[in-house]
Amino acid sequence: MAFSDRELLARLIECEAGGEGDNGMKAVAGVVMNRVEAAGGEYARVGQGSIRNIILQPGQFVCAADVVGGVYNPQNIYNMRPTEIHYYIADWAIAGNRIPEVGEALWFFNPYSPDCRP
Numbered sequence: 001m002a003f004s005d006r007e008l009l010a011r012l013i014e015c016e017a018g019g020e021g022d023n024g025m026k027a028v029a030g031v032v033m034n035r036v037e038a039a040g041g042e043y044a045r046v047g048q049g050s051i052r053n054i055i056l057q058p059g060q061f062v063c064a065a066d067v068v069g070g071v072y073n074p075q076n077i078y079n080m081r082p083t084e085i086h087y088y089i090a091d092w093a094i095a096g097n098r099i100p101e102v103g104e105a106l107w108f109f110n111p112y113s114p115d116c117r118p
Contacts, residue, residue, distance in 0.1 A: 011082055012063055014083075026099045029092070029093035034106055037049070
């Protein structure tokens, strides 16, 4: 099924940060949109200004993969059912809004995770 960019972003927001509150979801959306709008580097080259290209770029978001480590990943964007809040935040970020903590960041991390992924 071909989802619109808005739908893909809403699904990614739910999958990556659905349990992280509004600011967590806005942080994910902001980073995605910062990558979309990147003027140079890998994200500009691969993304070419496309939300779809950024979200589906291999190795960027676990939620965009059907299979992780050779095992089916049931928590993926294709299995998500976004609600009004996920669409609201997708629209908010697409309109150019960012939370101050994200600014122009191209990456994010979970400060509660015991270690960083390689």
